[in-house]
Amino acid sequence: MKINLSLKNKIKIWKIIYKIRRTEEIIALNYYKEKMRCPTHLSIGQEAVPATLSLFINRKDQAISGHRGHAHYLAKGGNLKKMLCEIHGKANGCSEGKGGSMHLKDDKVGFVGTTAIVGNSIPIGVGLGLSIKLKKKKNLAIIYLGDGAIEEGVFYESLNFAIIKKIPVLFICENNFYSVYSSLKVRQPKNRKIYKLSQGIGCKSDFTDGNDYAKIFKKIKKAVEYIKSGKGPFFLEFATYRHREHCGPNFDDNLNYRPKKLSYNWIKKKDPLTKIEKNIVNKYPKKIKYLESEKIKINNEISSAFKFAEISPYPKTNILKKIYAK
Template identity: 40%
Template sequence: MTRRRLVRDMVRIRCVEEELGDVYRDEQEMRTPVHFSIGQEATAVGVCAALRRTDVIYGGHRCHAQYLAKGGDLTAMVAELYGKQSGCAAGRGGSVHLVDRAAGFGASSAILGEMISVAVGAAWSFALRGEPRVAATFFGDGASEEGVFHESLNFAALHRLPVVFVCENNQYSLSSPQAARQPAGTSISGRARGYGMPARRVDGNDVFAVFEAAEEAVRHCRQGNGPYFLELDTYRWREHVGPHWDYDVSGRSKADVDSWVARCPIRRAVETLSDTDPGITEQLAVWQREFRAELHEAVAAARSSPFPAVADLLTGVYES
């Protein structure tokens, strides 16, 4: 994995989500709630770059970046946002229920913390079958307050399962800051260590640091040493759900958001590479044009695709 490739993948996610946000806002044709990862691209890219295609990941509601970083099909993702039959979940799930099993994106869900246990189940199956595969699960700081978080960490540590827990700590759960929800003097990674697993807290806006930490975590799991926990400090620029900025509406001030925008993971990565890769700035502009055009091609394909047939409404629904 080259450093340039890490930057490229972040730029692709940023361009896709910014363009999607504009289309979502202006068209009013996508009726699914959307949770954008604009500003958080380094976490998904850094972790997924350390995984093999045969490894699997599971995400929560803010899952576009993880899906794309793992190699999920963009056209199928956009069609899913439009509720079309060609969507990755056949138009049934929308933005928060993405899936691409061929790419190793197992599933995502809007239920807080749900996919943590599912990833542990996948890791348990790998261990029982003796397969050299790793499961990873992405979740936010708010999910660390759910019971399933603690149950899953305990079970994974007890059975030494090959699962990487990835907490994208973006400092807020909806509009509630972490300091208002969790005791002073504690940390999420510290709680993970309490279950006997190694845990690292990393600057989640430094894609190179995330990649290095993820490589260590994945190696630890693949060698049969049990689970590993990563707490990645980052920040979402847009509102919790939707394409807009939310200064002073969610309790976050413009100054606070601006301070994190100044720590943009793409800008920081480009600055880091500029001395050893002098062409990176020019390449950045090429990528931006390429990926914005790619998104609009996917939008055009989604618009022309049919909606699911009414006769198939109950296809895939479990009936007892």
């Protein structure tokens, strides 16, 4: 089945990808100033999956993610000012400035949280899905996980439980082929496909290129329809690539742990922002002006959110004392 995305939907996806990309580029640019003191795992290069998913979910659907969560938070509609305040350790942050980049949450939009423990989003997300099911709601839980998280035992227990109980969970596995510096090749048997592993356990599963918005759209549409029909969880694996170092603002291809050709292909040829923007501009040249004006708006929003974060106060120390005294 070939899906032709409407221009309206393409623009919606493009806007989210662009906003995430620019926010993180500006985080990276400013990181050296040491005003953001928490570790940050940037999603640059991996924005297309959460951006496209946003077309299928609403604020009542419950999402949970891991250490690389900025894109997931923003695509779910998370508040940008609160995220930047959190990364700056400020009281106006979404975790009151005490959690940092890896502890983002926005209850108003159904973004339950991010967690620094690899694999931890999985059991929490299955629990969220179970709660949705027990309350007989029509929504779904969304679990973001990396390829590294399937190496945690809790993945197998949680997936099994979700299948047996027909829990409405969408597993979104962003396979960027690496866990820190270790390639899948040294962590998993040769030719193992993650989605096939999940399928073998009994979960409806599928795979596609996670930098191609049209392919992502098609797979997510099918998965969400399946989950909403009450049949249980769906596991989607997306191939994607982080452009920068595992943790921090820099490029690190000088370390040579990733083949140069692989990086070249994913960063230069398969960049999700370039792909969607080129498509819109080539098919609808009259839209160029509109895209340029949206870019200005988005960049203004980001710079005023940064300014807000920089001038916001730090949490009061007595709040910290209360937490540690407990």
